[in-house]
Amino acid sequence: MPFTLATWNINSVRLRQGIVAQLMRDEAPDVLCLQECKSPVDKIPVEVFEALGYTHMVARGQKGYNGVAIFSKIPMVEAGSHDFAQLDHARHIAGRLDNGVTIHNFYVPAGGDVPDREVNVKFGQKLDYLTDMRDWARADKPGKAILVGDLNIAPREDDVWNHKQLLKVVSHTPIEVEHMAEVQDAGQWVDITRQDIPEGNLYSWWSYRSPNWDEADKGRRLDHIWATPDISNAGHSSRVLRHVRAWEKPSDHAPVFATFDL
Template identity: 50%
Template structure:
């Protein structure tokens, strides 16, 4: 294998999106798919959807009706593990090592509620603490790593449809952006999205279900990310956002990201 294609997608219930997950796999043919917000216990995870297509290696961390992450792979997954960065047992992370030595981490950061104040809104404090635990982990990270998932933070002004309108809205507040910047600096993470789509070019990965026509007003945010260790980022030859998936039947409010690494 000279190249490795890895996809990441907040699917917002994998069992509810079986048709579009199958379509995406058939059309894009990634070697590995990382899912967030699967909302499925491991015992009822739709494994056949993946094994029938050659994704026979699974690393699952599921939870009934909420959260949940999964790695589905055509290549072996070694040393699977979970971090409890939420510090309450929620299923928000799963990781594994690939045969080439790359560590792949799949994370679903909490949304953080509606009020950007940890005193008034404990969920916001949990989100900041989650990112802080990721930062402490990143500081000690020695091996080449790719971390993907729904970070639930749009860090740049151009990562949202209107910086002015959203600067006090959770996912784009100054305190979240600063927390994410500390996380990025802790390992010199390379943001592959902006490596291939430089700011201030438009690049959104999420559009609210509340919008009657997401294509017309285009009120998107870049909440989903792929970050790589510097040595891994040097191997990245392609990164894309599959925006058309947002228009498929019964879509997720997020769209998939895909990176291709030259090995």
Template identity: 50%
Template sequence: YTHRVVHGQKGYHGVATVSRIPLREAGRHDWQDNGEARHVGVELLGHDLVIENVYIPAGGDVPDRDANPKFAQKLDFIGRMTRWAEALHRPTLLVGDFNVAPLDCDVYDHKALLKVVSHTPLECATLGDLRDSHGWEDLGRRFIPAPERNYSWWSYRAWWRRKDQGRRLDHMWASPALAAQARAHRVVEETREWDQPSDHVPLITEFEL
């Protein structure tokens, strides 16, 4: 992967896109207006394809806009993304850690997590507005249809595997025309058992471009 576009802050936030195909940076958006490195877009040269890589804020612990500024920032971030997505016109792949598990079956216990940040009704509805703004197709649920188990994140606690308390926080969404070219999708869950792993696991989607 010799082609790289990186937007990061040392020891803090960051996003990166690496590729075997030549690419060029297509933009950076600061949807919080605070300088955090949470988005970078790239264009694949020789292909009519844009990849938008985003890291949506986690939102803190309290699901209340007034009591928790971080939660308000998260909702506003997604709202600004929604307005941005309405104007997109090229085949686009939107990927990243969205920090929202939008469907009832995207978490291990829907009722228990209704008041937990990442699965509150307000977050799910706000992310739904983003999905509808461009007609995005959720590739994770196209290839692994609801209500099948589909998680991308587990706690670092030692019992994570035994209890399987996962959430689907990471997503790949495609523009309608690009979604038609998707051929396969999988969650690389085995990486969660590596030595010193991330608490997130990779997603892989195959396209016929």
């Protein structure tokens, strides 16, 4: 059963339900994973998405902050969620498809502005969250699984517009990249996007603070699609829909796509 999957930090699913619906109409991914929904589950405009064929949803939400949801056109049931680092945040939800594939949708904490846990609690929370993700994968080795989401880390030099300038900027610091690598190693997760697009600058986020974001192109690849080794060879057709960043009242993230022949 081939299916196409997309991940997108939407920065409020209620405020931006129009462009979510536009993506559903234009691109029609079978599964759409959203982060930073900023909505209680019962306030998500599910009727809008159901009308477009997305009749299955699993979600965790909270008012005004965080929140993750998976919408699917193909049968899907909830497969649980975890409160990583005991933050009591809605940052993870999992759904299982009929073919046995489990999709984990994550919204890793951004980490604040100062990359020092001694003076910035949020940075410490981010590192603790990643450590907990690592231990979770070590304790229960994932199989036939896909991990997606806004992981808020751009790990490679060509995942940021300027490696040297961003080494001390949250999202690209060595300690964050190291923590991310430990998560990836613990689950033997394969970076599907970079498996498909192994070379060259590739970004999925551009700051709202840059009005000429497209021309300046000071981006970072914060949004990821990973898969376990048993299904990683089935992943292909990866792409970042950069043009979506220019839609009316956009998110500062662009959707990331991949297709799996399973």
